[in-house]
Amino acid sequence: MTSDRRSFVRQGALLGGGLGLLRAAGAGADTTRNATLDTIHELHSTHGNFTERPVPEDVLQAILQASVRAASASNMQSYSIVAVRDPALVQKVCTYAAPRMLLYCVDYNRTQATADHLGLPYHADSVVDFVTGAVNTTLAAQTAVIAARALGVDSLLTNGIHRGDMERVWKLLELPETGCFPLIAVVLGYATEPPRERKGRLSGPGVIHDGKYHRLTREELDALVRQHDDPGTHLALNDAWRQEWRKHYFEWFFGTWQARAAKPTTSETQMLRLLKRAGFVETPRT
Numbered sequence: 001m002t003s004d005r006r007s008f009v010r011q012g013a014l015l016g017g018g019l020g021l022l023r024a025a026g027a028g029a030d031t032t033r034n035a036t037l038d039t040i041h042e043l044h045s046t047h048g049n050f051t052e053r054p055v056p057e058d059v060l061q062a063i064l065q066a067s068v069r070a071a072s073a074s075n076m077q078s079y080s081i082v083a084v085r086d087p088a089l090v091q092k093v094c095t096y097a098a099p100r101m102l103l104y105c106v107d108y109n110r111t112q113a114t115a116d117h118l119g120l121p122y123h124a125d126s127v128v129d130f131v132t133g134a135v136n137t138t139l140a141a142q143t144a145v146i147a148a149r150a151l152g153v154d155s156l157l158t159n160g161i162h163r164g165d166m167e168r169v170w171k172l173l174e175l176p177e178t179g180c181f182p183l184i185a186v187v188l189g190y191a192t193e194p195p196r197e198r199k200g201r202l203s204g205p206g207v208i209h210d211g212k213y214h215r216l217t218r219e220e221l222d223a224l225v226r227q228h229d230d231p232g233t234h235l236a237l238n239d240a241w242r243q244e245w246r247k248h249y250f251e252w253f254f255g256t257w258q259a260r261a262a263k264p265t266t267s268e269t270q271m272l273r274l275l276k277r278a279g280f281v282e283t284p285r286t
């Protein structure tokens with residue numbers, strides 16, 4: 001039996017078990033909740049501190065095998081996942097201290113090599129390829145986060161790989177310069193302490209649009225600001241805005257946290273330069 005078949009059977013058994021439980025609960029049971037949804041609602045990031053306890057190899061492998069089950073365009077899995085088990089290297093690559101890290105890269109090198117191997121023409125050299133690859137890669141990363149939670153492993157999705165000199169990521173992990181772009185890191189381990197609270201989420205106007213797009217009214221925008229100021233919603237990243245005596249959370253968010261976004265981008269960013277180097281920004285031919 002292949003490992004795919006085994007996990008299919010296991011999932012079938014779990015699903016069957018879940019349905020059995022719902023049935024046993026009888027009429028009136030909440031059919032919109034089950035173990036899978038509970039795991040999703042329990043998701044939370046570990047900001048900062050992981051213990052040194054390593055993630056057991058079989059657990060890491062289970063997370064990886066779940067991760068690659070995510071859907072991908074044409075089932076081509078246009079990504080590579082670099083599993084890093086050296087905590088010192090984890091920190092150099094993503095800036096966070098943790099025992100394990102999965103680096104998710106948009107990557108067409110395997111596909112390109114396959115086409116070359118067969119002498120077939122193939123070019124993954126456009127923004128379309130990057131966006132498609134980024135969707136595939138992100139779905140795989142989020143699936144790893146869900147699998148980790150289900151197995152009791154804490155995680156942090158981080159774009160720390162894009163801070164500072166981004167080229168270090170290519171150098172440290174020997175990534176191909178072309179056709180490969182590090183998109184997101186999933187840091188894995190065991191948190192030193194449980195999260196203080198579960199972060200809130202917006203799920204109303206402006207996020208979920210019924211039938212067609214709805215632009216927020218002034219009243220709805222006021223409500224949004226109030227929701228973020230309300231400590232009970234846990235929508236704010238932290239309490240820094242109160243310590244800075246700001247009137248609203250968003251005054252800190254836009255004024256301090258995202259201050260660099262106060263001005264439009266006018267020159268080429270490091271990211272655009274490296275996207276071009278990777279070959280994902282098409283150059284119109286004359």
Ligand SMILES: Cc1cc2nc3c(=O)[nH]c(=O)nc-3n(C[C@H](O)[C@H](O)[C@H](O)COP(=O)(O)O)c2cc1C
Pocket residue numbers: 043044045046047048156157158159160184198199237
């Ligand atoms: C693309 C992306 C990048 C992120 N980068 C960081 C990061 O560098 N550092 C960090 O502490 N959290 C990071 N996060 C985690 C978010 O801050 C976190 O998901 C959000 O505050 C909601 O909290 P929760 O995941 O605990 O519900 C990132 C999340 C995403 C999706």
